[in-house]
Amino acid sequence: MPTIRDVARRAGVAPITVSRVVNSSGYVSPETRRRVEEAIEALGYVPNSVARSLRSKQTRTIALVLTDMTNPFWTLVARGAEDAASQGNFNLILCNTDESEEKQARYLNVLLEKQVDGILLVPARSRPEPVRLLQQQGVEVVVLDRRVPEVQVDTVRCDSVAAARDLTRHLLGLGHRRIAILSGPPDVSTAADRVTGYRQALEEAGVPVDERLVLFGGFNQGAGFQMMRTVLSTSPRPTAVLAANNFIAIGAFRALREAGLAVPVDISLAAFDDLPATLVLEPFLTVVAQPAYSMGRQAAARLLSRLGGEAGPPQEILLPAEIIVRRSTAPPG
């Protein structure tokens, strides 16, 4: 592979001049530029960004560390981030932690070694250490979707407490009084916040919370299935269920069907996270839709502007979530 030196030799200039042509930086006469461009063309020269990065101390690469890109919510977040990155001439490295702190730690370490300029982090757990570590190493961080306590960091997320409150109010408004909530890991802020919002709405309505109806598990279908089964064994069983994400909802739905219960006739089901209209033939679930694409896009944009030198204190950008009432919720039978 030809190097900048080969191009320089062929064009009869110094390597630095070639660099100037390639990067459109500094002064180069039109005539020299032409000769250099000719040489580049003739040799098929491709600049080596590894060398460039070593010297300039920036890689024009950011990473998105999330839990599971397979979840359409995260897919959209990722796509938003990739679009923003690409637009700013950055590349995006994608990492799936599957909610495991250990996997997260491994990835973060590799990303530090890779000298990525910045990291979009969906923290596997609500602990400040990983974020601190990154900041300490001089990497810009934007936290996505979840809160991290005790640390100053840009954050882009939705207000899960408010959203859960709205969704619970919707169920209360339909006349439900026994409402179960199936949530994620208790030490993930969104899982906790959604339960908080749920409690607030119940309290507000003067409905006592039955702790047997408040379950923490995981943000996946299996957990949703299990939690639903557990809840169904309480008596009297709830007339409505709130799933803290789309996978939990699907798992819960399966458990309900297996138990011979129809939605919404026998029981109402509402969830967090909508599915894109491109995927669903006939949308059925009542949901709180978070602007996933926009979250990814804005988080990446924020990161890039930090990398562009924007100063100022860390901000928390709260995006609005929207409740979409569909056919899975109805007044209790």
Added chain:
Amino acid sequence: MPTIRDVARRAGVAPITVSRVVNSSGYVSPETRRRVEEAIEALGYVPNSVARSLRSKQTRTIALVLTDMTNPFWTLVARGAEDAASQGNFNLILCNTDESEEKQARYLNVLLEKQVDGILLVPARSRPEPVRLLQQQGVEVVVLDRRVPEVQVDTVRCDSVAAARDLTRHLLGLGHRRIAILSGPPDVSTAADRVTGYRQALEEAGVPVDERLVLFGGFNQGAGFQMMRTVLSTSPRPTAVLAANNFIAIGAFRALREAGLAVPVDISLAAFDDLPATLVLEPFLTVVAQPAYSMGRQAAARLLSRLGGEAGPPQEILLPAEIIVRRSTAPPG
């Protein structure tokens, strides 16, 4: 940030010795190793892989260039690739071309500059040039999902011709004779192959092909909608429709519903690409399911083994697709 030199100084050894400890290469006495590890710990040393890459000429990074990660089929492919990469201690850069050759060219160029070790490519178009360019530049390439003519390259894909034949046979077996096919861009191999398989099945059954029922468009919902509308205006209208991917199917379904036609009562609908069970409450579409995750995983594995030095002629790995009959197909009314 401390460098290898700082660690060396602190441990009282040469930088190269630190390198040996970090990479577990060459000989290091237990005692020296301990001292070096202590120094690394004390300084919080993080190796710089940019420098490492420049020297060793490998970045331990591969890229996946696909059309749109937002399509669950590609999401799964990507997840498979990421898992395989991660397992082999590689990172994955993700790029969305949206089927645009120009975007693809831009990405490939950046990836070359980034010195990625290998590229998993879902070619936007069936042209050999981009693949040749990459190979010429010394980058390993594995082509995913689509055929590229006139070039020797590892390929992982399904047999679209056979799969389309099977799906068409299924419809023929139900008694359909007027079957439409809504496909993707004509110069994308899968779009072409699916039409080819469709033709073969019809021919085999002695059913003449009505060219008005063979449509090429795009692999997206909008195109599916449009094509379906066009097809519905032919008379007599088809009794079954074959969509060349899941997005086309959704678009077609919308058009059908808008036209007041019920599936499968008024018209049967079958498609390529299944949706993961985690996403769909009640699977409805008859589909040919391609092993998306496995495709991504195997393609990445192949790439890594090439990077590991495996020689031998380029292979074409054909994965089996599976027909899943559900409720969207039935005998013509």
Added chain:
DNA sequence: AAAAAATATGGTAACGTTACCATATTCAGC
């Protein structure tokens, strides 16, 4: 006990680029 192999460590240079500084030439303003 000598020779060969394994273990342990280090010096030097190079990977390909750009930051930094220096110098020469041209141009504008008065």
Added chain:
DNA sequence: GCTGAATATGGTAACGTTACCATATTTTTT
């Protein structure tokens, strides 16, 4: 015609690591 700014180009070194080679010591083999 002189001065200062703008334009144009280059030399040197450095980014942080590892490849390559050299050397010294210890262990094994015969």
